[in-house]
Amino acid sequence: MANSYTYTDAFEELQIIVAEIETGKVNVDELSEKIKRASQLIAVCKTKLTATEAEVDKLLAELTEEPPQSDSATPEEG
Amino acid sequence: MPEVIESKTIFSLLEVTRSIQKTIADRYKNLYWIKAEMNKLNHYSHSGHCYPELVEKKDGKIVAEIRSILWKADFQRINQQFIKLLNEPLRDGITMLFQAGISYDPMYGLSLRIVDIDPTFVLGELEREKKESILKLQQEGIYDTNKKLPFPAVPKRLAIISVETSKGLSDFYKIINNNPWGYRFETTLYPALLQGDKSIPSIIKQLSLLAECTDKYDAVAIIRGGGGEVGLSSYNNYLLAKAIATFPLPVLTGIGHSTNETVSEMVAYKNAITPSELADFLIQKFHNFAIPLDQSQEKLIYFSKQHFLRERNAIAHSMQQISWSSKNKIASEKHGVLILTQRLQLFSDQFLREKQTSLEHLDRLVKLADPTQLLKRGFSITRMNGKIVTHISQLQIGDRIETIFIDGKITGTVTHKEGDHGQ
Numbered sequence: 001m002a003n004s005y006t007y008t009d010a011f012e013e014l015q016i017i018v019a020e021i022e023t024g025k026v027n028v029d030e031l032s033e034k035i036k037r038a039s040q041l042i043a044v045c046k047t048k049l050t051a052t053e054a055e056v057d058k059l060l061a062e063l064t065e066e067p068p069q070s071d072s073a074t075p076e077e078g
Numbered sequence: 079m080p081e082v083i084e085s086k087t088i089f090s091l092l093e094v095t096r097s098i099q100k101t102i103a104d105r106y107k108n109l110y111w112i113k114a115e116m117n118k119l120n121h122y123s124h125s126g127h128c129y130p131e132l133v134e135k136k137d138g139k140i141v142a143e144i145r146s147i148l149w150k151a152d153f154q155r156i157n158q159q160f161i162k163l164l165n166e167p168l169r170d171g172i173t174m175l176f177q178a179g180i181s182y183d184p185m186y187g188l189s190l191r192i193v194d195i196d197p198t199f200v201l202g203e204l205e206r207e208k209k210e211s212i213l214k215l216q217q218e219g220i221y222d223t224n225k226k227l228p229f230p231a232v233p234k235r236l237a238i239i240s241v242e243t244s245k246g247l248s249d250f251y252k253i254i255n256n257n258p259w260g261y262r263f264e265t266t267l268y269p270a271l272l273q274g275d276k277s278i279p280s281i282i283k284q285l286s287l288l289a290e291c292t293d294k295y296d297a298v299a300i301i302r303g304g305g306g307e308v309g310l311s312s313y314n315n316y317l318l319a320k321a322i323a324t325f326p327l328p329v330l331t332g333i334g335h336s337t338n339e340t341v342s343e344m345v346a347y348k349n350a351i352t353p354s355e356l357a358d359f360l361i362q363k364f365h366n367f368a369i370p371l372d373q374s375q376e377k378l379i380y381f382s383k384q385h386f387l388r389e390r391n392a393i394a395h396s397m398q399q400i401s402w403s404s405k406n407k408i409a410s411e412k413h414g415v416l417i418l419t420q421r422l423q424l425f426s427d428q429f430l431r432e433k434q435t436s437l438e439h440l441d442r443l444v445k446l447a448d449p450t451q452l453l454k455r456g457f458s459i460t461r462m463n464g465k466i467v468t469h470i471s472q473l474q475i476g477d478r479i480e481t482i483f484i485d486g487k488i489t490g491t492v493t494h495k496e497g498d499h500g501q
Binding site: 021024 | 397400404414418419425
């Protein structure tokens with residue numbers, strides 16, 4: 001369920017909830033429900049971010065490792 | 079002496095011929111300068127004598143013809159003179175001015191005995207022949223034909239008209255085969271005579287053979303050298319020059335002489351003074367092709383290396399950018415989430431606090447409004463017929479009222495009314 005959310009969707013919804021709470025549009029009955037929803041969304045966003053960050057770091061590390069590999073694989077003349 | 083038989087004077091053949099001989103000798107005592115065309119030299123190598131056939135032509139037809147004799151000693155002297163002055167030996171087919179005596183021999187008949195030939199006259203004849211050849215080629219519009227042919231970028235396959243033993247040919251081979259740049263030439267020899275009258279049909283024959291297989295060659299080279307300067311007037315021959323001018327491949331000449339350029343050389347695609355110069359010319363053609371090629375190759379290598387370098391730098395740059403901006407993006411998103419979380423906490427707390435406060439306020443109000451609290455403090459509630467009485471104007475003397483206390487109620491009757499203002 002949480003995985004089917006994109007980061008952008010989750011973040012947008014989170015923003016809306018925060019704005020609603022800030023402007024007092026939420027009534028007390030809904031509040032705990034909203035907070036619950038918001039913490040779910042925050043969890044989704046954080047998970048996505050952490051996963052993305054780990055992946056990006058890994059890819060970047062591969063990128064910086066690649067040139068010396070290709071150099072040794074194709075010996076240049078002279 | 080003649081015999082007399084039956085009143086007839088009879089001469090022997092020898093007597094007749096001797097008489098003719100004497101008559102002619104008496105009549106033609108001097109030497110005469112005569113102009114005639116020498117149809118054929120008829121040089122007999124074993125005796126060394128020549129028996130030239132002399133003719134005069136009119137409109138291409140022979141109108142006079144006589145045999146002549148040129149003794150060995152005269153021939154040798156005249157020939158030397160010719161070679162010295164004209165670079166040409168005495169040869170057939172030329173109009174000449176010669177000095178001769180007229181003689182008759184009982185054995186050999188009538189003939190002219192040539193004692194001298196004017197080389198300057200022959201020189202003029204040779205020049206005239208050359209000019210005629212040029213003029214004819216020009217009139218036919220073929221003088222420049224060979225020169226106008228496209229020259230192959232790489233003249234690699236050469237048909238060579240020469241003689242195996244020619245010094246010029248071996249010089250030529252030496253240069254083209256040992257060139258330090260490693261240019262490879264493919265040469266095929268078409269042997270031919272290269273000087274004297276016989277060179278004309280000989281070279282023409284090889285050219286016509288070559289004309290059958292022009293696809294096998296890039297150019298034809300006529301190479302001679304080391305053979306001295308003698309006998310080159312054949313290269314002024316119209317037929318030979320025409321064969322060269324109209325040849326479908328470029329003809330190159332390296333005939334090797336220092337005298338005036340011959341017509342064949344003039345009409346050839348390129349005339350090199352010597353076979354060595356011709357070899358240099360061909361190598362230069364290879365240079366003209368190879369040098370820009372080498373330069374292009376270097377440029378290609380240089381520019382492709384540059385290209386790769388540029389792309390590599392661009393990739394490295396993009397990589398840094400990606401690294402930076404993706405990290406940046408993640409950081410800013412993290413921050414965004416953090417901010418939202420904080421706001422959420424803050425505002426939900428605040429929200430709850432507000433609700434709490436208002437509840438407390440309400441509670442207080444509610445508590446303040448609670449009548450039991452008032453009753454406790456000594457207030458009481460008066461009702462009439464179940465309705466709250468708040469003003470005395472609502473009551474009349476004698477009305478029955480009910481007064482409620484904290485712990486119960488009493489019933490009474492209104493007996494007296496007194497307003498706060500003394501009514």
